[in-house]
Amino acid sequence: MALRDRPPQPPGSLYVPPHPTVEVMVVDDSAVMRQRLKQIIESDPSFRVVLASDPFEAVEILKKAVPGVIVLDVEMPRMDGLTFLRKLMRQHPMPVVLCTSQAERAVTALEMGAIEVIAKPDWMNASRLPEWSANFLESIRNAARAGRLPIRDDRAAAGPGEARHSADVILPRASFRPGPATTDRVIAVGVSTGGVQAIQQLLTGFPAGCPGIVIVQHMPADFTQAFAQRLNNDPKIQIEVSEARHHEPILAGRALVVPGSAHGLIRRSGAGYRVELADGPPVCRHKPSVDVLFRSAAQAAGPLGAGVIMTGMGDDGAGGLYEMREAGSLTIAQNEATSVVFGMPREAIRRGAAKYVVPLDAIAATLMSWNANPDAGTWH
Template identity: 50%
Template sequence: MPPRILVIDDSAVVRTALAQILGRVGMLVETAGDPIIAMDKMRRQRPDAIVLDIEMPRMDGLTFLQKLMREDPIPVVVCSGLAGPGTEVALSALEEGAVDIVTKPRLGVKGFLEDSAQRLVHVVRAAVQARVRARAPVAAARKLSADAVLPPKRPPVIRDTTHKVAVVGASTGGTEALRALLEAMPPDAPGIAIVQHMPEVFTEQFARRLDASCRIEVKEARPNDRLAPGRALIAPGNHHLVVRRSGALYFVDVVDGPPVSLHRPSVNVLFRSAAQAAGPNAVGVILTGMGDDGADGLVELKAAGAHTIAQDEATSVVFGMPKEAIARGGVHEILPLPRIAHAILKWTV
């Protein structure tokens, strides 16, 4: 049975464009101009996934998402503007249970969506496979966490001897998996380089939000940033992230280039560079996500002497990337998400 997708957006142009793009690959698409109309349609036919605008009349998308996740969880992809307040609200939607983000500009929407059709289809297909669970709204809890006073962060430690590093790749469901992983890290955790499949513009704000809630420094990577203990570097959207070694220290480069494994940034690019630069001084981790990006790179890391970890199926929103890495023989350990931080620390002390 083809997947049923409900597109909720107050723009008729967006609704038509999304319906055409998803319909061309065999999905059955219904549309609604706002969440009130959507809820009526959902009572008659439950969709397999929802593509949800944030700014809408009568009920905003975030309120609708909170209600949905509390009462009848369905995988949701947020359709958000590229700049302004929409960026922050879209990231809040991920915290509330949305599985991914697709972007749209304020002008030239139809053409933009057509140009981004491949990513759109990939994201919605992943959402159809996603496992989402009922959850209470987390906005209040996140505000309390943000208001809490964390101990001052120590500057990254630059040692004279070659230190251990961790490289992490994630896609669908990865934003909250990364939050859980990084919030568990102590101030002297190893340097961590991260690829999270996420559109351009969102990665910088995502890093800032994590930095506010973690004991380590979290930032969007810049060229020549040091990969040092107490610091996590997140690949900027639409750029690859590469690890390199200089003497006893590790650095990252942010590079252009074609998509690899359909993605830019690509987990495979990060893992392969770490295999070459760090080898046995690295730990590779592959988290929740659809597809196979990172699977071959994790095999190369393991062959280079790195310790490799995959998130297990039970705690993955989509068990695609970890499953492929396991099937190709690239994984030493398969662990539930709450145990991965401890395993990284075990292999990097």
């Protein structure tokens, strides 16, 4: 913009150019749904919405201009959303947010490369719509950031007066205190955007006798069980995977996925460990929260614990991973080159929480080397 094109400025002020907008394409066969989603998305001035009634119309739009993000329905008459997503990811990969209440299809979409999946709202329940709209907008922002697009940071995007709880609301901070003599080790994993594929690859690297694993994947409550079942049915994964139940033992050769409806904590149980599911507000804007899981691992396991923070937007888990390192745990952050979004690992590294920064395909091997080392203290 030339100086003569700039709007008049008050004396002594510094000119700030307008923030570029990100184009979001909404693909949905319902005209009412398209307009409702458009209204929600454009409540954030960072976004401008273009509408398509089905994938065929979307393809015609894509021939002329490429949006920053696509919001995609599943059930459409001429071509379903998953078929379109599969073709899109082969020919023109881009950030996609899938809007569906079908858990199996949601997990399939994430495996195929969708950045985020959000359950469709109950439009008749007016009291829940503001919360759903805020979560939906955050999914759009995550997708935009994953596409390396100009979008303001999520910590600055919170609404005025929005509470941002720390792990203190679920679990007070405390130092590690050794319990009954044990050599059992436990692994805590936290992941968000891009995590479905990352978790699949991570778990393929563990042998059947690996330490027990507890996973927090930021995912809507209705989808975590289907996600765990999909992992458990993967022939490349040698360990057992299931959605965690309250007070379930954490055993060698098993991975437990914390439900999307609760915070997950690792607790000492005699000479071993168990999962505790706790209700409460979101922590770092997430439920379940990685910070809560990591803090509990620091308190329960200390030097017998390992924490892994992987691809994801924001800073959930960075503080908890630092507490794990202080307690003598092994702490690992996924490296930037293999992360879909480097937000969570970057923040953990910035705070000095990660002892090692490791490519995705080497994380399991690093953990198994730690497990084989009788001197846990050398790793923290």
